[in-house]
Amino acid sequence: MTSELNFVLRQVRDKYGHPILFLIEGTDKPNLVKARDLFLNYGRTLTASETAAIYTFPIGLRYSPDFTMIKDAFDGHYILPNTNVEKRTGGRDDDGRDYLKSAVAQRADLTLFEAEALRTLAFNSGGLMRTLIRMVQVAAVNALSVGREQMGDKDVQVALDEEKADYIAALKVSDYAVLADRMRDKDLSSDPAVQELLHSRALLEYVNGEPWCDVHPVIRDLVRERVPNVGKAADCKD
Numbered sequence: 001m002t003s004e005l006n007f008v009l010r011q012v013r014d015k016y017g018h019p020i021l022f023l024i025e026g027t028d029k030p031n032l033v034k035a036r037d038l039f040l041n042y043g044r045t046l047t048a049s050e051t052a053a054i055y056t057f058p059i060g061l062r063y064s065p066d067f068t069m070i071k072d073a074f075d076g077h078y079i080l081p082n083t084n085v086e087k088r089t090g091g092r093d094d095d096g097r098d099y100l101k102s103a104v105a106q107r108a109d110l111t112l113f114e115a116e117a118l119r120t121l122a123f124n125s126g127g128l129m130r131t132l133i134r135m136v137q138v139a140a141v142n143a144l145s146v147g148r149e150q151m152g153d154k155d156v157q158v159a160l161d162e163e164k165a166d167y168i169a170a171l172k173v174s175d176y177a178v179l180a181d182r183m184r185d186k187d188l189s190s191d192p193a194v195q196e197l198l199h200s201r202a203l204l205e206y207v208n209g210e211p212w213c214d215v216h217p218v219i220r221d222l223v224r225e226r227v228p229n230v231g232k233a234a235d236c237k238d
Contacts, residue, residue, distance in 0.1 A: 006050045013051075022053040032060055032192075032199055040066050043073025060199035063190045081207040083127035088186050088212045097122050100132055108136065114152040124160055126204045126216045135159035160218055167202055167219045175202065179215045180227035186212040 009020055027038065035058045039046070046055060057077070061067065071077050084096035100122040104110070110118065121139065125132035138159040139151045148155070171179075178193045182203055188194065188211055197203040203213045215223055224230050 002045070002048045009049060009051050020051040022049070022051060024053060024055045026056065028056040028058040030058075032058060032064075032195055035061050036064065036066060039070045039073075043070055047073055047075075058199050059205055060195035060197075063188055063195055063198065065190050079205075079207075079211075081211070082204050083129070084206050084208060085123050085125075085127050085217070086206075086214070088206070088208050088214075093208075096127060100125065100127065100129070103129060104132065104136060107133070108140075112140070112150055114150050116153065117151045117156050120153075120156050121159065124163070124217045126201075126218070127206070128201065128204070131163065131201075135163060138162055163218045164222065167200075167216070168222065170200055171202060171219075176223055176226045179203065179219075179223045180230040182213055183215050183220065183223060183230060186214055188213050 013020055028035070030038065039055075039057065039061065047053065061070070062079070064070075083099055084093040085100070087093055097119070101110075101118055104118060104122075117139070121132060121135050125135060135156075136151075136159075139155040142155040142158045143149075143151045175193070175197060178191075178197060179202060182194070182197075188198075188205065194203065194213075198205060198213065202216055202219060204216055205211055205213050
């Protein structure tokens with residue numbers, strides 16, 4: 001199969017006179033067992049074609065002990081961390097939040113949002129652009145359904161509740177203790193439970209200097225409710 005693919009690639013390259021680049025999306029989506037098998041056992045196959053290729057990679061597997069072997073099959077790896085909404089030591093990250101708001105402004109008139117609505121959505125997206133856009137869409141549909149011309153607190157709450165419900169359905173009882181520990185120390189590790197939570201985005205990776213992680217903002221109150229003494233430290237929502 002590789003030889004046949006390389007034959008076709010050579011024909012295309014010779015005809016058009018340009019190098020070829022494959023962008024392979026979705027390879028970060030399988031569970032970590034399947035992803036590990038793909039990148040660890042078939043890494044050389046993924047890079048055997050006579051062209052450049054970029055594969056998306058599950059963030060949880062980056063912290064696996066196998067990562068040092070996986071990366072040897074590839075010429076390089078590039079980390080695209082989530083947009084910071086806070087700093088590891090506490091406090092707002094205004095640059096990150098302004099970036100998220102500007103991304104929304106490219107897609108919607110900001111007068112469609114009441115004063116606090118967009119700030120709340122930006123923070124609770126955790127810096128995930130796809131999540132932010134999805135929550136804006138849910139809030140907008142809810143506002144339209146009741147005849148409101150602006151998205152307000154009630155519409156935002158519907159979006160947050162929908163997002164939270166997906167995590168409640170996916171999280172195991174044992175996950176909450178792990179999440180509570182990460183709320184306290186913000187440390188990344190190769191622990192399988194941490195890898196799984198990074199993969200599901202219940203834990204999010206950030207970079208302010210060294211990489212660190214925190215619980216997705218939309219489920220922090222849920223973690224506090226289910227784990228005694230996790231702390232009541234205020235999140236930087238404003």
